Amino acid sequence: MPLGVFGSRPAYAAGSAADGGTQLPDTDRGKVVHAYRTGGRAVRTAAAAALVGSAEDVAAFLGTRLPAATAEDNRFTLTEALVNAGKATRAGIGQALSGGDAAVAAYLQGGFQSAVHEDLEVAVTTVNAHGGRAVKRESSEALAAGTDFALRDFLSTGQYDAHDEDQRVQVTSILVTASPQVREYAERALDDGSPRAIQWFLTTGQYIARARDEESAEIQQLVKIVESEGRRAERKTDEAVELSEQAVQAADKAKAAALEAKAEAQAAEQDVQRSARAANKAARAAQGAAAAASTAVSASRTAQAAARRSA
Structure with a gap:
């Protein structure tokens, strides 16, 4: 699922290592410290080496090593995102990686948004197709809202609440024509009310109850x-x-x-x-x-x- 596909530590395009309100001194070493705090693995490694070096090392880091290390981190971020990305996001990542460092930086700075939104819509539509009445209702509302927030909210929590509602309805439907043991097990699950109890009845409990009812019927027939x-x-x-x-x-x-x-x-x-x-x-x-x-x-x-x- 394309939720947070680009990791918790953002990568930055070359030349974006401004102070950004970190209260660091506006010096070359201050910029190196800022890069260390905000960069990826390659940037932090290069920044650490520059900070223990001379003024020439700091200047070389800011002039050439920072852009190269940032590009490396950017490419690593996109490659790592491929594992959990959706179809549209994977296609966009592939194009960015093929387009060079500038294309990778542009994709990370916002180019991914349309692809991620498309993947979110596909994911919600897929859940809608296989869901019960409540799942279809909630997924349709999320699709109608059309925002990333609504789609993500449905995928992260809404679909599970709706699924629980559908399962309770399913248990209630089984009660209409239930045999004695099935009725007892179903009522026990509904009285418990937890999703775990409802799920256990639907996947296991009802079949145990049906077997007991059949066994009881056979005994009565023998009698x-x-x-x-x-x-x-x-x-x-x-x-x-x-x-x-x-x-x-x-x-x-x-x-x-x-x-x-x-x-x-x-x-x-x-x-x-x-x-x-x-x-x-x-x-x-x-x-x-x-x-x-x-x-x-x-x-x-x-x-x-x-x-x-x-x-």
Whole structure:
């Protein structure tokens, strides 16, 4: 971002080392001291050497070494600014460096302003394109104002406040259709109110909450299945008990029929036909009892299987 791209210590074009209200004596050595205080690395190094030298060294510094050292510092300032400069600023720096020492000095003395402003507008426009409603609102206001101050203020602080507002709105929107755990996590984040809590919910918390809701839903579904199987097992057990009672009744009837057949056979020892009918009747009763018993056994097994599924 092109904010303060030219560093905290300004460089100066050759010939600009006037007193500037520093209360230094208006002498050659006073000018060297001023250059040392306000210059870049190359200027300070050359000024320090001149200050410990003779009057001729001071004169040589002011006459030739200061302009050369200032040009060196100017070029270093522009080269260093390339790292964080925007596209337009980088293009302007490239042209200045190619144009010689005078072009570099002119660029530093104000030529960079239009390029920096262009880069600021591009940066705000980029944020606007990817922002939420509040970010778009604030960035549009900064672009409408059009000043470097408004653009820098949005990029340094305004965009982050607007982003926090958009995230709170996003959490509130999630609450509209939230499941129980998601609702709890969202309300907790809103109650906290800090950007960190809101950000954590949107990036992490809501997904943890959704997983817990899904886990709870699966458990509830399993409980319903177990309850259904339990009711089925109970119904099958009741059926097995009823069929067992029917088998007992059928066995009792078969026993009675057999006793009756025996009595009839004894009463009709000489009557072969009556004896045969009695035997057939007893056999049918026994078959019915056996079928009832088989049904009761099958029902019991079904009940046991249902009970195992519901366990």
